[in-house]
Amino acid sequence: MSMVLIPEKDNTGNDPTQRPELILGQPDFAQLTESVCRVSEAPSPPRVWYVALSISLAFTIILHVMIAYLLWEGTGVWGIQIPVAWGWAIANFVFWVGIGHAGTLISAILFLFRQKWRTSINRFAEAMTIFAVICAAIYPGIHIGRVWFAYWLFPIPNYLNLWPQFRSPLLWDVFAVSTYMIVSLLFWYVGMVPDLATFRDRAQTRVRQVVYGILALGWRGSSRQWHRYECAYLLLAGLATPLVLSVHSIVSFDFAVSLIPGWHTTIFPPYFVAGAIFSGFAMVVTLAIPARYLFDLKHIITLRHLENMNKIILVTGMMVGYAYGIEFFIAWYSGNPTEAFVFFNRALGPYAWAYWTMISCNVLIPQFFWFKKCRTSIWFMFIVCIFVNIGMWFERFVIVVTSLSRDFLPSSWGYFRPTLIDVMTFAGTFGLFFTLFLLFCRFLPIVAMAEVKSILPKAGLDSGPHHGHGQYWGEIPYQHDEAAKEGGAGV
Amino acid sequence: MPHETPKELLRLNEAAPRLFRNACLLGIAGLVVSLLIAVSVDGGVKRAYHSYLMNFCYFLSLSLGGLVFVMIQHLSRAGWSVVVRRISEAVAANVLFLVVLFVPILFGMHHLFPWTREELVASDPLLQWKQPYLNVPFFIIRCLIYFGVWCGLSYFLLRWSQEQDDSRSPALTLRMERWSAPGILLFAITVTFASFDLLMSRDPHWFSTIYGVYYFGGSFLGFVSLLPVIFFALRLNGYIRRSVTAEHFHDLGKLMLGFTVFWAYIAFSQFLLIWYADLPEETGWYARRLEGQWGWLSFLLLAGHFIIPFIGLLFRYPKRRLRYLAPWGLFILVMHWLDLYWLSMPEFYWGVEGADTGVIPFHLLDLTTLLGIGGFFLAGTIQWLRDCSLIPEGDPRLKESLSFENA
Numbered sequence: 001m002s003m004v005l006i007p008e009k010d011n012t013g014n015d016p017t018q019r020p021e022l023i024l025g026q027p028d029f030a031q032l033t034e035s036v037c038r039v040s041e042a043p044s045p046p047r048v049w050y051v052a053l054s055i056s057l058a059f060t061i062i063l064h065v066m067i068a069y070l071l072w073e074g075t076g077v078w079g080i081q082i083p084v085a086w087g088w089a090i091a092n093f094v095f096w097v098g099i100g101h102a103g104t105l106i107s108a109i110l111f112l113f114r115q116k117w118r119t120s121i122n123r124f125a126e127a128m129t130i131f132a133v134i135c136a137a138i139y140p141g142i143h144i145g146r147v148w149f150a151y152w153l154f155p156i157p158n159y160l161n162l163w164p165q166f167r168s169p170l171l172w173d174v175f176a177v178s179t180y181m182i183v184s185l186l187f188w189y190v191g192m193v194p195d196l197a198t199f200r201d202r203a204q205t206r207v208r209q210v211v212y213g214i215l216a217l218g219w220r221g222s223s224r225q226w227h228r229y230e231c232a233y234l235l236l237a238g239l240a241t242p243l244v245l246s247v248h249s250i251v252s253f254d255f256a257v258s259l260i261p262g263w264h265t266t267i268f269p270p271y272f273v274a275g276a277i278f279s280g281f282a283m284v285v286t287l288a289i290p291a292r293y294l295f296d297l298k299h300i301i302t303l304r305h306l307e308n309m310n311k312i313i314l315v316t317g318m319m320v321g322y323a324y325g326i327e328f329f330i331a332w333y334s335g336n337p338t339e340a341f342v343f344f345n346r347a348l349g350p351y352a353w354a355y356w357t358m359i360s361c362n363v364l365i366p367q368f369f370w371f372k373k374c375r376t377s378i379w380f381m382f383i384v385c386i387f388v389n390i391g392m393w394f395e396r397f398v399i400v401v402t403s404l405s406r407d408f409l410p411s412s413w414g415y416f417r418p419t420l421i422d423v424m425t426f427a428g429t430f431g432l433f434f435t436l437f438l439l440f441c442r443f444l445p446i447v448a449m450a451e452v453k454s455i456l457p458k459a460g461l462d463s464g465p466h467h468g469h470g471q472y473w474g475e476i477p478y479q480h481d482e483a484a485k486e487g488g489a490g491v
Numbered sequence: 492m493p494h495e496t497p498k499e500l501l502r503l504n505e506a507a508p509r510l511f512r513n514a515c516l517l518g519i520a521g522l523v524v525s526l527l528i529a530v531s532v533d534g535g536v537k538r539a540y541h542s543y544l545m546n547f548c549y550f551l552s553l554s555l556g557g558l559v560f561v562m563i564q565h566l567s568r569a570g571w572s573v574v575v576r577r578i579s580e581a582v583a584a585n586v587l588f589l590v591v592l593f594v595p596i597l598f599g600m601h602h603l604f605p606w607t608r609e610e611l612v613a614s615d616p617l618l619q620w621k622q623p624y625l626n627v628p629f630f631i632i633r634c635l636i637y638f639g640v641w642c643g644l645s646y647f648l649l650r651w652s653q654e655q656d657d658s659r660s661p662a663l664t665l666r667m668e669r670w671s672a673p674g675i676l677l678f679a680i681t682v683t684f685a686s687f688d689l690l691m692s693r694d695p696h697w698f699s700t701i702y703g704v705y706y707f708g709g710s711f712l713g714f715v716s717l718l719p720v721i722f723f724a725l726r727l728n729g730y731i732r733r734s735v736t737a738e739h740f741h742d743l744g745k746l747m748l749g750f751t752v753f754w755a756y757i758a759f760s761q762f763l764l765i766w767y768a769d770l771p772e773e774t775g776w777y778a779r780r781l782e783g784q785w786g787w788l789s790f791l792l793l794a795g796h797f798i799i800p801f802i803g804l805l806f807r808y809p810k811r812r813l814r815y816l817a818p819w820g821l822f823i824l825v826m827h828w829l830d831l832y833w834l835s836m837p838e839f840y841w842g843v844e845g846a847d848t849g850v851i852p853f854h855l856l857d858l859t860t861l862l863g864i865g866g867f868f869l870a871g872t873i874q875w876l877r878d879c880s881l882i883p884e885g886d887p888r889l890k891e892s893l894s895f896e897n898a
């Protein structure tokens with residue numbers, strides 16, 4: 001694949017008098033269906049896909065081996081110790097849950113905000129969400145040590161009358177993450193039904209026809225079905241919107257309800273949510289760039305889509321920077337010596353390298369996105385997004401480790417070092433993540449075809465009668481305006 | 492444009508001077524009565540300052556909510572909101588008048604901020620620790636910066652938008668977009684520290700990192716609730732009856748609902764974390780607000796600032812009908828006022844020995860200063876709208892806004 005040489009069509013211009021083209025090349029509905037379906041229908045995927053899948057599978061196997069070894073030997077194979085009992089496992093958990101936030105934000109919140117550009121990216125961002133949550137869910141499960149008791153995480157009635165601590169945010173996490181998982185999955189699936197039906201209708205083999213036929217749940221595309229589908233989608237978007245905020249808020253409670261300096265601060269919930277969206281979008285861009293080349297979707301996932309995401313990265317990155325700053329300020333302002341120590345220790349102590357990695361990657365490097373040239377250069381944004389991914393992992397590492405490694409008892413202070421097993425387990429979850437993602441790209445509709453079609457000029461929702469109120473100057477038309485009738489009589 | 496005169500009434504014209512005069516009279520009356528009460532009642536001056544600051548922060552929050560609303564519309568290149576933007580710009584620009592109304596606060600600082608009182612600082616190591624930040628000269632410098640930023644942003648965003656009415660130049664839209672980006676960054680920083688300075692430092696021992704977000708959340712909610720009220724009043728008098736439609740009110744209603752929940756989310760986050768950790772240096776602030784009569788106010792806020800409007804605004808019906816949406820807006824504005832009361836007034840007793848802190852120190856001054864500042868706030872809005880259209884007629888996205896529909 002010659003990735004650099006293909007010229008990008010620039011649709012990032014900003015002319016306030018007209019809305020930009022979001023899908024390039026003016027495809028009609030059939031052409032759009034064709035360009036999305038061929039990703040899955042091509043006799044064989046691009047060779048790069050096989051290479052990537054082999055590597056990912058290898059890492060997935062490593063993950064399984066690492067988990068097996070961990071179960072065999074016990075959690076001593078990790079670098080965790082007392083007082084740093086939450087080592088990489090929890091940092092990785094928070095990292096992956098965070099990655100899983102962009103999908104639902106794009107599909108729910110951007111839907112409610114009528115951001116049409118979301119249609120090109122929502123499907124695979126949602127898929128990414130689900131895979132990231134799967135990766136995240138592994139960690140608390142294996143971190144408990146005795147995994148055969150993992151079901152104790154759930155409040156299941158039992159003869160020992162053992163119950164989890166309902167006042168613990170760790171239990172709230174179980175509810176929050178599983179609710180998020182279920183709703184995201186539903187959202188993803190409901191959104192996919194019309195596209196699965198398209199796959200079914202185009203199927204050339206019996207297997208595809210049956211499998212996609214079952215998955216499509218008998219979708220016929222009648223206007224009654226569409227009507228209900230759109231109602232359901234709107235309701236799911238409304239229900240999923242608070243979930244985007246609740247999951248990472250509750251993850252932040254894991255830390256913030258405690259008395260540990262550096263963890264206990266009130267800005268944690270919104271700060272974690274902003275960080276999650278930040279890292280999630282960075283991951284979406286990281287995946288979108290290769291995917292659009294590999295599967296030839298550059299006219300659907302255009303430069304403008306990438307630029308918009310980069311703007312969100314800039315904004316949320318600054319929100320994260322705001323939280324760092326306010327935490328620092330209040331650590332001083334509060335006059336609490338332990339709080340001040342923790343922040344002093346973060347910036348200048350043994351983990352200063354991690355802290356400044358975090359600051360550089362999350363706050364400084366995204367500042368390049370103020371410049372349009374940087375926002376619209378594929379290679380540049382790719383590099384920035386990789387840095388953001390790194391920085392957001394380090395943020396969780398800094399939060400988890402720096403506060404614990406120097407706790408209230410100086411005699412137990414130490415320096416946390418991960419073991420090879422820690423590192424390989426984390427690398428293994430990337431393998432799992434990419435394996436699932438690559439399989440998704442090949443076997444499911446990677447772009448929400450039905451939704452993209454609704455924003456094509458051909459759908460006519462943006463022109464014709466919908467903007468047909470004529471010229472405004474002089475006379476304000478109000479043909480079908482119930483408020484005018486009511487307002488006139490009622491007010 | 493050579494067309495016939497619009498039938499839609501989009502200019503205040505001859506009504507403006509009369510409205511302006513009446514609003515000013517209301518403002519003057521409110522402040523004069525406040526002054527009379529303050530000097531005639533024992534301890535009235537202190538009481539008046541507390542009411543004044545609280546009401547000042549209330550109207551400031553509405554202006555700031557307007558400012559950030561306008562900047563967000565520019566940054567997101569929003570089409571739907573064009574027709575409601577002019578009023579927003581005018582409300583935001585009221586910050587220029589609020590600067591003048593801020594001056595009295597500088598003369599009453601020793602009544603309002605315990606950290607300015609030397610006898611308290613001398614005996615309090617925490618206040619001494621905070622002296623590098625909490626001292627009068629630095630406070631004044633910071634306030635100059637805050638107001639400088641807000642005045643600059645809101646003034647130019649209004650002026651360029653008015654310029655566009657005549658020139659119809661899309662370049663002005665681009666200019667407003669460009670300035671909104673750094674603008675919103677400066678806004679976040681200044682609002683946060685302003686809320687620390689004007690409100691949080693009234694209990695100089697207490698601290699909360701989320702405080703700035705809390706004030707912002709309330710401000711935005713207050714502003715989007717104010718808009719339907721303003722449109723109701725305008726319609727009542729025959730203005731903009733048609734260009735702002737049920738669709739726009741529907742969207743404003745959605746924002747009211749959304750930010751009702753956002754406010755509750757932030758308030759709950761702050762409360763839960765402090766309650767759960769149970770550290771004496773943090774819980775004192777809540778303990779005062781749950782003691783005696785304050786407890787009732789806290790529960791009233793829970794119900795009135797969250798549960799009731801949440802349920803009420805969940806439905807499509809009231810959001811699309813101004814005659815229901817405007818009362819909801821008014822209701823939320825009252826709750827927002829009570830929220831600021833709840834944030835601010837328990838500190839009336841700070842450093843006072845033997846006060847009955849469980850009693851809400853309600854005073855007529857709370858209302859007279861509300862009317863006083865409110866009158867000038869209204870006058871300011873009218874003043875900004877005196878010579879221009881009530882909607883941004885030259886905005887290139889006006890057509891999109893006029894024909895906008897909630898699909």
